[in-house]
Amino acid sequence: MTEFDYIIVGGGSAGCVLANRLSENPDHQVCLVEAGGSDKSPLIYIPAGAAITVPHGFHNWQLNAEAQSTMNNRDIYCPRGKTLGGSSSINAMLYIRGQKEDYDQWAALGNEGWSFNDVLPYFLKSQNQERGASELHGIGGPLNVADPRSQHCLSEAFIKGAIEVGEKNNPDFNGADQEGVGWYQVTQKEGQRCSSAAAYLHPVMDRPNLTVMTKSHTARVILEGKKAIGIEIVRGVTRRKLFARKEVILSAGAYGSPQIMLLSGIGARDKLAPHNIDCLHELPGVGENLQEHPDVLVVANDKTASSMAFARPMGMGRVIRDAVKYIYKREGFLTSSLAESGGFIKSSPEVERPDLQLHFIPAAMEDHGRKLSRYLQYGFSIHVCILRPDSRGRVSLNSASPTDNPEIQLNLLEKQADMDCLVRGIKRVRQIIQSSELSRYAGEEYLPGSDVQDDDELESYIRNNANHIYHPVGTCKMGADDMAVVDTRLKVHGLEGLRVVDASIMPTLISGNTNAPAMMIAEKAADMILDKNQPKIHFEKVTETEKTQSRISVYSS
The missing domain is CATH 3.50.50.60 (FAD/NAD(P)-binding domain)
Structure with missing residues (x-):
């Protein structure tokens, strides 16, 4: 026809x-x-x-x-x-x-x-x-x-850690109120x-x-x-x-x-x-009028080796184990969205409604997952994403x-307000990582790195590493x-x-x-x-x- x-x-x-x-x-x-x-x-x-x-x-x-x-x-x-x-x-x-x-x-x-x-x-x-x-x-x-169907222990620790430092627990991001942290x-x-x-x-x-x-x-x-x-x-x-x-x-x-x-x-x-x-x-x-959610990663070492490190022997063993679970029960990490938990938070108390979204990944990643060396490391990643950017492409x-x-x-990030929001987001995520719940797992910070602290250093890191979601x-x-x-x-x-x-x-x-x-x-x-x-x-x-x-x-x- x-x-x-x-x-x-x-x-x-x-x-x-x-x-x-x-x-x-x-x-x-x-x-x-x-x-x-x-x-x-x-x-x-x-x-x-x-x-x-x-x-x-x-x-x-x-x-x-x-x-x-x-x-x-x-x-x-x-x-x-x-x-x-x-x-x-x-x-x-x-x-x-x-x-x-x-x-x-x-x-x-x-x-x-x-x-x-x-x-x-x-x-x-x-x-x-x-x-x-x-x-x-x-x-x-x-x-x-x-x-x-997959709820990794690190993903759960993120939720508990965020609640510990003052974020709300939210069991339904599509309910009456989006604000808070929980499972997606x-x-x-x-x-x-x-x-x-x-x-x-x-x-x-x-x-x-x-x-x-x-x-x-x-x-x-x-x-x-x-x-x-x-x-x-x-x-x-x-x-x-x-x-x-x-x-x-x-x-x-x-x-x-x-x-x-x-x-x-x-x-x-x-x-x-x-x-x-x-x-x-x-x-x-x-x-x-092109709009996109700017996004930057905070990545930390997992000192307990609980995370998914696909190229490590233990990580590969977990993949094989979970493959069997998936074949027979449709359960395990192969059912994972990778971003299992996260939330919608305010970058500052003055903000009327959440302006940041967090995605927690129980694995170390960088450059959209294209940097293969990260698969050799036990770690976790937290995406920090601006919800309503001012910049237009x-x-x-x-x-x-x-x-x-x-x-x-x-x-991306043409407007300084977008950059300022991401900087505040990184600082807030670092507070979550320092919570007693998540610090039990967190070792050295890969990205941005412990030497990147003041606003100018964070802005430089963001310009060189931020992407979108x-x-x-x-x-x-x-x-x-x-x-x-x-x-x-x-x-x-x-x-x-x-x-x-x-x-x-x-x-x-x-x-x-x-x-x-x-x-x-x-x-x-x-x-x-x-x-x-x-x-x-x-x-x-x-x-x-x-x-x-x-x-x-x-x-x-």
């Missing part, structure tokens, strides 16, 4: 949701186009496989933001999923929605219908919370959310990764009205005047055109969606002219070829100002038949991991595309034999 009702570009977190929801009606012919390949790999479905897929080229585009001036001209590694499920197939599987205020801010910026109360029904519709249902959690949705819930089912492909796509792959094309690069959106009528794809050395009777939907992510728009002649003239691309639709915001083209990577300027958003932002790319229904301004549905539409970065919000955006977009009303939520408390149980139902009209 070359003609469909809906063509979805990108089979990642959002694209798989759309493929499912839009093909529910058998009268709709839906085509999902993915540049990567199949996700049928143990490195994807065994959760701890992220230790291999994130740092290396397995199912990973391995993008780079080259020579970043704000980071001492270092190249900054930008892993993205190269497979069905996109980055949800290689991420740490943490289920985080962000803070209520994040979405209320979207609405305050003029995006009616995107407040927390507006988006919560779509989080609930998507979710199957294994703990059960409540006002803030849903059951029966495709995306399984579970408590971690994960998008897993029965000890295996529950990516967007596993949750939404594979259960419906046999629908006769759904076509899934992998290893197919989208070269451009085909415009007829101011209307999108299809796409041109590249498969190997061949080019082919696919046509959409209703809509083309870009779900290629914060790097891919603006790249495709620019290749199509949609964007700012000064970005297109160097590549001899005619400007067919002037839209200056395409590729601008941009995405442009390196060339007019669809198979070339985009040009990425992250511009794989949450790019904002490059096709939603809004009504001159730099907005889509409206509140995610339609591209000034064009007919073209929407963007992925994390690139976020006007501002949410306070946490972006995978669950990307799926929420797609759930909401599907209802808008199909002209359905917002799901209605019915909540009731039912008393059964002196035990109150919560029941919730979510349904679309």
Whole structure:
């Protein structure tokens, strides 16, 4: 077939949701186009496989933001999923929605219908919370959310140590209050990764009205005047055109969606002219407003040798032991998200809501896990991440070829406020490490190192070592100002038949991991595309034999 009702570009977190929801009606012919390949790999479905897929080229585009001036001209590694499920197939599987205020801010910026109360029904519709249902959690949705099956003793010591020095205990980061430390819930089912492909796509792959094309690069959106009528794809050395009777939907992510728009002649003239691309639709915001969570590591020696040191004989023995546990029980460290525990804390008492996120790793790591010598050391790592950075970057083209990577300027830590927040975060993490609970394990500090103490020294360490936590958003932002790319229904301004549905539409970065919000955006977009009303939520408390149980139902009209 070359003609469909809906063509979805990108089979990642959002694209798989759309493929499912839009093909529910058998009268709709839906085509999902993915540049990567199949996700049928143990490195994807065994959760701890992220230790291999994130740092290396397995199912990973391995993008780079080259020579970043704000980071001492270092190249900054930008892993993205190269497979069905996109980055949800290689991420740490943490289920985080962000803070209520994040979405209320979207609405305050003029995006009616995107407040927390507006988006919560779509989080609930998507979710199957294994703990059960409540006002803030849903059951029966495709995306399984579970408590971690691996709870390393070091991860537990971090939680206890943070509480000891004054942080709150929080058993549910997606509850009424995000602040505190605890165990992360994960998008897993029965000890295996529950990516967007596993949750939404594979259960419906046999629908006769759904076509899934992998290893197919989208070269451009085909415009007829101011209307999108299809796409041109590249498969190997061949080019082919696919046509959409209703809509083309870009779900290629914060790097891919603006790249495709620019290749199509949609964007700012000064970005297109160097590549001899005619400007067919002037839209200056395409590729601008890039936001990412800056992140820096504090790494310490584990003097008890309790941590995972994969290249040490004892560490390898543990891996073999846990492999057996995984095969027979789907338990053990192979079920680990690696970032098993963590939290959301305030960088100073004056801050109104948490502005830092911590991820605790019961292993020594450096440079996204690509520095292999760390696997010879017993240690633990704590990621310190700014939740709402002020700095902004941009995405442009390196060339007019669809198979070339985009040009990425992250511009991390351009604003001094972001740097100051990270400095405060490192100091707070050091206090947690000095707690009686965690100091029982902690030996020498590798990074930043005990000789790095004052603010200037910490700033120098951060410029030379900080990275990010794989949450790019904002490059096709939603809004009504001159730099907005889509409206509140995610339609591209000034064009007919073209929407963007992925994390690139976020006007501002949410306070946490972006995978669950990307799926929420797609759930909401599907209802808008199909002209359905917002799901209605019915909540009731039912008393059964002196035990109150919560029941919730979510349904679309």
